[in-house]
Structures are given as structure tokens and as C-alpha cells.
Amino acid sequence: MSGLALSSAELPVFFEERHAALAARLTPEALAPLARLAKTHDAAAVARGMGEPLGLYAHLVPEALGGAPSGSGRPADATAVDVRSLVLIREALGQVAPLADAIFAVQGLGSYPIVLAGSDAQRRAILPDVLSGRRIGAFALTEPEAGSDVASLRTEARREGDGWVLDGEKVLISNVPLAHHLVVFARTGAPPRDGGRAAITAFLVDSGAEGVASEPLPMSVPHPIGRLRFERCRVPDSARLGEVGGGFKLAMQTLDAFRISVGAAANGMAARALREAIAHVTRRRQFGAPLSEQQMVRAYLAEMATELDAARLLVARAAHKRDTAAAGAAARVSTEAAMAKMFATEAAQRIIDRAVQLHGGMGVIEGTEVERLYREIRPLRIYEGTTEIQKLIIAKGILERAAAEPTADERARDGTR
Structure with missing residues (x-):
């Protein structure tokens, strides 16, 4: 998975051809203007840049309300947002411009309540400008x-x-x-x-x-x-x-829709850190040989790559399950979403920390890529539900599922195993 984002060819169980087409648009060349703007810290320009002509905000709004086709089989569903598309976009943005990713995510949080509960007048007044990037929400x-x-x-x-x-x-x-x-x-x-x-x-x-x-x-x-x-x-x-x-329910529905994609952003940052680490240890020579020939360095790279793949799989599974769940069944995905968010953000913190360690002193010099990522990743373990809150959600989900399953005695009485 060396590209900017996952593709259906890499995870065919979870993604479809339309996702491959989206991933193909998220190239380094296409996102380079955002990356350059992010380096200037001009947040307003970054926010506008994700509207037209990139059209990334179209994936925050259901097809029925003028957004991008979701492929969900429910084009008339005015609440259906394709989470797998959000996953692809946020992993790509996380790799090249975490500032853009943060703005994109909150544009979703600031518009999805209007999608879910807004009046026709509110939707008409707000959503078209959200799509174009002329209007930013909080x-x-x-x-x-x-x-x-x-x-x-x-x-x-x-x-x-x-x-x-x-x-x-x-x-x-x-x-x-x-x-x-x-x-x-x-x-x-x-x-x-x-x-x-x-x-x-x-x-x-x-x-x-x-x-x-x-x-x-x-x-x-x-x-x-x-x-x-x-x-x-x-x-x-x-x-x-x-x-x-109805505000509490609306807030939770909004957070549930976007929580999975937080893990994708973390995966993007981790993938960038891994690439930076590989480049550094291949180039840097110590004791007469590249660092990449040292066993300890290779063990670090192996752990980093494995954790990243595991995190990507958890995020892809949760996104797929939410996208393909029957209407009104999104609550059943809460456990998988919490697992994906928790594991991906915690794994990214470990991966980026190891990348800094592999860079040695250069890894803590302000302005280097891994030093920036080290600061960028930390908030993801907190916002949209801390790691500790995710653990509570996961435990609640698995205990409820266990309670709903028949006991061994009940299976025996029914003649089942």
C-alpha cells in the first residue's frame, strides 16, 4: 500500500471500483497545491482549495442533496454519506496536509447535522456553498x-x-x-x-x-x-x-458518521512517517553500512508496517460495514467504529514515535517531516472521542452481544451447538 490512499485493488473485500477511481484522483500531483498552502499555514486558502476544483466536500453531502454519488444503492436517501470515500480522502490528506484533513473533517461535522435534521430551507441555504467551499462550518x-x-x-x-x-x-x-x-x-x-x-x-x-x-x-x-x-x-x-x-441524538449520530474516518487520517500520517523512516535509514550510513542493514532497525520497520496494515484493515472493515448496513442499522457499527478509531490513532502514535527515533537527533529538529507529524498525530487520540471513551464503547458493545447470545444450556435445550 505505497500509494496515497487505499484502493479497491488492494482491499477488494471492502472497496469497489468507484473507490479505485476516487483513489486515482488523490495523487500527489493533484494534492500538491493543498500541501503547499498548508505549509504557509493559510487555513482559509486551504479550506477553499478543497472545494472547487478538487470537489472533496461533495463527499460530505448525500447524493440526494447534491453531493457525490454514494453508490450505496440508496440514491434517494438524503442521509447516506459514503464513509469509504471519506476514508480514502482523509488518508490521502493525512499524508500530505494534516491541516487540510482537520478542516475537511470539521466541514463534515458542521454540515452533517443540517443533512440529518435541517429544514428544506436550511439545506438550500447552506449545503450548496458547503460543497463549493464558499461556506465553512463548525x-x-x-x-x-x-x-x-x-x-x-x-x-x-x-x-x-x-x-x-x-x-x-x-x-x-x-x-x-x-x-x-x-x-x-x-x-x-x-x-x-x-x-x-x-x-x-x-x-x-x-x-x-x-x-x-x-x-x-x-x-x-x-x-x-x-x-x-x-x-x-x-x-x-x-x-x-x-x-x-433532539440535540444529543443528533450530535451522536454526527460523530458516529465521522469517527471511523479519524482512523483513516491517522493511517495517512503513519504511512507518511513510515515512508520517511524507510528513506532515512536507507540513506543514512553508520558503522560503515546503511542503517537499514541493522537488525534492530529492520525489526522497527517490520512492526511499523504491520501495525499500519492492521489499522487500515480495521478502518476499512468499519467503513464497509457502515456503508452496507441496512437503513437505520448504523448503531450496530459503533463497536467496529470505536475499534478502528482507537487502534488506528494509537498505532499511528507508536509508528510516528519510532520514525522519530530512527531519525535520531534530526527527528526532533523543528520543521522536519517526522517532527511535524509527531505534533500532528497527538490530537487525534483525543478528539471525536478519546481512546478511553472508545474502550468503554467497545466493552459495552461486546458485553451486549455476549448477553444476546444463547448460553450453552440454552443451545443444548434447543438441540443446537
Whole structure:
């Protein structure tokens, strides 16, 4: 798998010919402009560059709403996004421009709630410009006191007249410095005394609306991320996405749709690190021979390549299962998605760390490729569900499946084994 992305020829069980055609478009030459822009840290230019003429954002929107053909057999399904296409795109972007990958991913998070729950008017007003790259979205969920525990968010939306008033704070929100619209999740009901979920509702808010203030947050890697504050921000009821109280489900559906592709981005970064490591140990000579002739170095390369292939297979399996699941059965893929996200991001961290080690002192000089990747990979183990949260999801899934299976005694009574 030496190319920029997986192809159906390499994993025919999981991918189809249309995916091979997409992978063939994701060449180093085609993505070179993005890579050059990413090096300038011009996030706005990178964001626009993935719209026209590359057309990458078309894969974030269902075919029924003007997006790319999904090949799902459900062209009229206004919620069907082809996750395998997202996997191919994010692995390719992860290899050449992690900044572009981060913007692409959040463009998906900032538009998919509109796909799922937006009114016809909201979809018509927002999605065409999302496809072209003229409009960038953000997914405003995380708060200072509500990260993994989404149900504890404190941003509040109160009914006033025929609209709502939003007050609260969001933090670590990607795309904030670029965003034209925000998908904001706010509490619309009092926290229940029994510790259950408060009523949470989603709203579509213009980033320049009165009562919205934002500020960028500096990170260890170039990334458009920031803080949002809402102070008596008034929005009409037509800004609501979906039903009152339906925001928690909408947030989880959105995260579930894109969580698998986080693993693909990690695979892209790991693949780039492995290539850099191979090039370095082949070129670098110590003790009268290339580093690649040392047994310890070869053992490292073997481990790195094997972990990368295992991660790619887990991601491909999860994406295939989600794409081919019957309508409404996506929840059954949660365990596989969590496995893919957890393993791929953790494996990429190990692979990139070994690549730095193989580079020796050059691996920690600022500006070298493996040093940059070392900083780029770290957030992927946190966002869209930390590794620890993925473990809880996996354990819950396997325990539920075990409980649903008949016991040995029940099989014996039924005459089965």
C-alpha cells in the first residue's frame, strides 16, 4: 500500500471500483497545491482549495442533496454519506496536509447535522456553498466543563417570544476562525435530578450574529481552533435543527458518521512517517553500512508496517460495514467504529514515535517531516472521542452481544451447538 490512499485493488473485500477511481484522483500531483498552502499555514486558502476544483466536500453531502454519488444503492436517501470515500480522502490528506484533513473533517461535522435534521430551507441555504467551499462550518459542542460528558453541557437556550436566546461558552471548537456558520448545541431543559440527560437542542447560528464572540486558541500545530461565547444571542425558531430535545441524538449520530474516518487520517500520517523512516535509514550510513542493514532497525520497520496494515484493515472493515448496513442499522457499527478509531490513532502514535527515533537527533529538529507529524498525530487520540471513551464503547458493545447470545444450556435445550 505505497500509494496515497487505499484502493479497491488492494482491499477488494471492502472497496469497489468507484473507490479505485476516487483513489486515482488523490495523487500527489493533484494534492500538491493543498500541501503547499498548508505549509504557509493559510487555513482559509486551504479550506477553499478543497472545494472547487478538487470537489472533496461533495463527499460530505448525500447524493440526494447534491453531493457525490454514494453508490450505496440508496440514491434517494438524503442521509447516506459514503464513509469509504471519506476514508480514502482523509488518508490521502493525512499524508500530505494534516491541516487540510482537520478542516475537511470539521466541514463534515458542521454540515452533517443540517443533512440529518435541517429544514428544506436550511439545506438550500447552506449545503450548496458547503460543497463549493464558499461556506465553512463548525461543530460547537465541547465546553470547558463538558467534553466526553456531553450531557453535562451548560450553554443554555431559553425561549423568548417566537425565538430563542443563547448564553454560554464553547471551547476547542475547530474551524472557528474560518466558520461562516456554527452548529450549536444548547440545553433547553433543566438538568434532571436523577443525573439523566438534560434536554439538548441544536441550533444553526451565523458566526457573525449579534451576541456571538470568538477568539482563536494557539495550538502546538497550525490548526484553526477557538473559543466561542454567546451572550444573549437571539435566534429565530427557524434556526433550530430538528426537534426540541433532539440535540444529543443528533450530535451522536454526527460523530458516529465521522469517527471511523479519524482512523483513516491517522493511517495517512503513519504511512507518511513510515515512508520517511524507510528513506532515512536507507540513506543514512553508520558503522560503515546503511542503517537499514541493522537488525534492530529492520525489526522497527517490520512492526511499523504491520501495525499500519492492521489499522487500515480495521478502518476499512468499519467503513464497509457502515456503508452496507441496512437503513437505520448504523448503531450496530459503533463497536467496529470505536475499534478502528482507537487502534488506528494509537498505532499511528507508536509508528510516528519510532520514525522519530530512527531519525535520531534530526527527528526532533523543528520543521522536519517526522517532527511535524509527531505534533500532528497527538490530537487525534483525543478528539471525536478519546481512546478511553472508545474502550468503554467497545466493552459495552461486546458485553451486549455476549448477553444476546444463547448460553450453552440454552443451545443444548434447543438441540443446537
